[in-house]
Amino acid sequence: MDLKETDILGEKIGEHWYYQSKAKAVKNLLSNINTSTILDVGAGSGFFSKHLLAHSAAKEAWCVDISYAHDSDSSEAGKPVHFRRSIDSSNADLVLLMDVLEHVDDDVGLLTDYVSKVAKGTYFLISVPAFKFLWSEHDVFLEHKRRYRLSQIENVAQSSGLTVKHGAYYFGAVFPIAATVRLVGNLFHKESTQPRSQLKMHQPMVNATLAALSNAELPLMKKNRLAGLTAFCLAVS
Template identity: 60%
Template sequence: MDLKESDILGADIGRHWYYRSKARAMTSLLEGYEAQRILDVGAGSGFFSRHLLGHTEAREAWCVDISYEAESDSSEAGKAVYYRRAVEQLDADLVLLMDVLEHVDDDRGLLREYVAKVPIGSRFLITVPAFQWMWSGHDVFLEHKRRYTLAQLERVVRDAGLKVRGGHYYFGAVLPLAAMLRLGERLRGPQPASSQLTRHSLLSNTLLSSLCGIERPFMRFNRAGGLSVFCLAEK
């Protein structure tokens, strides 16, 4: 998760339709897998691992991000959260890379690095932005290197030594609207590097969250398209 986006939304991040829907999708995908220790790579504010601490039986989270100015400890729902710039080996049974791989030149290398840090049997939940044709000034602002198709992400995951347990797109219901907005931008000419993430009213947050909620029970079958690519894998 990018710290630039958490800075924009601040305390409202948990109410924003995109992050709220993504967190619920993540929790749904992990249903039945009782992770105890979470390693959240490129964690930013730690929003996703903190969400899991508050909604599952997970008992601690290690949030790793080179952007942290200093290491610190915190808590969520009475459970420990450790913010670190780096970790060596960690007995984690769940590794999150939520919108991380698109930020680095060597996505396979980064993934292999963390595969080597955790035990056999650890699960990996990875998300990335979908489709290079959706590239915009928002990607430039967030310093993305690329966007992915589902097949491309699954190839990266396998090349890093993981076994793919499942993959799909999400936010398919809002993809047509987002695509029209991107088309409008291109018709207007080159756009500056700027964030398209904004605070929404209660009404728009509710409507968009509801739309994504309708999609969520069927997301595992969506190999056609969406704003995000999800991949669940295992070491």
């Protein structure tokens, strides 16, 4: 997760429809997996691992991000959270890479490196922004290198030594709205030396409506290989 977005939303990040719904999607995808220790790679604020600590039986989280000024320790729901700039190995049974791989030049290389740091049988949950045609100023602001089709992120996982268990798109219900906004915006967009984020806190009614649309698709999301704003890949080492 990107610290730039954390800076924009601040303490209200958990109220934003996108992060609120995405956290529920993560819990949905992991519903049949017993997790004790989480390794959250490119964790930023650790929003998703903290959510799992608060709403599941997970007992501990290690958040790794090169952007941290120094190593530190905290807690969530009475459970330890360790923030580290790097790690050499991990006993985690779940590795999260939430919107991380699109930031690096060598996505297979980064993922392979973390596969080598954990034991065989460790689950990996990966999310990436979907569809190249949705590229916008928002991607430039977040310093993305690419967006993915579902088959592409599954291929990255396989090339890194993982066995793909499941892949799905999410935010399909809001996909037509977002795609229209992005495409129209790109049509009239002028190059800027200071790209801006499209992320913002919406009016309560808009926020609630977008959250409701996203939550409504949760029961069917595991079957969605057609379209969405995010591509999820669940794999095992």
